[in-house]
Amino acid sequence: MHPTNPGHPPTLWDGLRELLAYELANGGQLSIITRLDRETSGLVLVAKHREAAREFGQGMERGEFEKEYQAIVWGWPEADAFAVDEPLLRRGEVEPSPIWVKQRVHPSGKACRTEFRVERRFGRVGRGGEGERFSLLTCLPKTGRMHQIRAHLHHAGFPIVGDKLYGPDESCYLEFIDTGWTSELAARLLLDRQALHACRLSWREHDWRCPLPPELQAFVEGRTR
Numbered sequence: 001m002h003p004t005n006p007g008h009p010p011t012l013w014d015g016l017r018e019l020l021a022y023e024l025a026n027g028g029q030l031s032i033i034t035r036l037d038r039e040t041s042g043l044v045l046v047a048k049h050r051e052a053a054r055e056f057g058q059g060m061e062r063g064e065f066e067k068e069y070q071a072i073v074w075g076w077p078e079a080d081a082f083a084v085d086e087p088l089l090r091r092g093e094v095e096p097s098p099i100w101v102k103q104r105v106h107p108s109g110k111a112c113r114t115e116f117r118v119e120r121r122f123g124r125v126g127r128g129g130e131g132e133r134f135s136l137l138t139c140l141p142k143t144g145r146m147h148q149i150r151a152h153l154h155h156a157g158f159p160i161v162g163d164k165l166y167g168p169d170e171s172c173y174l175e176f177i178d179t180g181w182t183s184e185l186a187a188r189l190l191l192d193r194q195a196l197h198a199c200r201l202s203w204r205e206h207d208w209r210c211p212l213p214p215e216l217q218a219f220v221e222g223r224t225r
Contacts, residue, residue, distance in 0.1 A: 001035045001044075016046060023048055033060070034067070034201065037147060039162075042069070042198025043210045059203055066202045069139040069149055070212055072195035072219060073158040074168075076121045076133045084152040085113045088145045099173060102165055103151040114152045115140040124222055134161065136220050139196075149196060161219070162191030191219065 002013040016030055024030060031053035033045040047053035059065060087109030091097040094106055103109075120136040135158065139149045147166070153159055154166040164173040164185075172185055179185075181192055195216050201208045212220070 001032060001038075012044065020048060029053060031056075033057070034065075034198075036198055037150070037194075037196070039164075039193035040196045040198065041193075041213050041216075043201045043208055044198070045201060045208075056203075064203055066200075067141055067198065068200035069141070070119070070197045070199045070216075071137045071139050071149065071153065072161045072191075072216060073135050073137055073153055074133070074161060075158045076135055077116070077118055077137075077156075077158060080118045081116065082156070083113060083115045084156050086152065086155060088112045088148065088151055090146075099165065099170060101146070102170065103145070103147045105151065105155045110145060111143065112145045112148055112152070113142040114149055115142065116153075116156075120220065122220060122222070124219075134220075138199075150194065161195040162189050163194040163196075164189065167194075191215070195219065 002011050013030070013032060016032075017024065020028060020030060028048050029050045031047040033047055033053070033056045034043070036042060036044060045056065047056055086105040087107060088103045089106050089109030090100070091102045091104040092100060094104075094108065117138040117140075118135055119138055122134055122136070124132050124134060137153075137158075139153075141148050150160055150163055150166040154163075159167045161167070164170075164176050167189060169188070172189055175182075176185060186192065197210070197212055197216060199210055199212065211217075
């Protein structure tokens with residue numbers, strides 16, 4: 001989303017600065033209001049001047065924004081709607097963790113709630129010929145913690161397909177950092193990025209929407225990419 005280290009790879013912030021060069025040269029300001037995890041797709045809200053950034057920021061603090069995501073997960077939840085109301089903190093604060101950013105449910109964490117709705121349950125034939133169960137969920141985060149949806153779904157027993165960090169095994173993340181994407185990782189994760197998509201953002205009279213991207217829609221429909 002934005003630069004973190006010297007010599008960083010291209011980010012959304014870099015691309016926007018090029019796209020909005022004229023506005024910035026004439027007194028504009030670039031502020032990314034909503035942020036997504038790396039490998040999460042979907043809507044991002046950007047302010048192009050100071051007044052908009054201030055108004056959006058105040059709206060965020062007052063809880064005026066509603067965010068909606070879609071996720072493809074392993075498994076079939078029994079209920080059509082459920083919630084995870086569990087506090088989160090960085091796992092390294094309470095136990096050894098080889099991955100600094102990974103979050104986990106813990107009573108000492110910050111209050112955190114996500115509501116989920118099952119949109120579709122479906123099956124696919126695995127590469128070994130066995131049947132596998134998946135679900136398409138709508139995810140409604142009521143708080144804004146790091147990796148909230150991903151960590152809550154992992155805790156609930158329905159990890160997101162393609163999630164290298166909160167999926168079947170966190171070693172997938174470490175392996176990917178070391179080797180890049182491989183056929184072995186593809187067999188375990190099924191998708192080359194987490195199947196999480198920011199599909200809707202609403203604020204006052206505004207209602208922005210972004211449909212599920214083609215590769216995730218193809219997975220739900222059982223089509224190959």
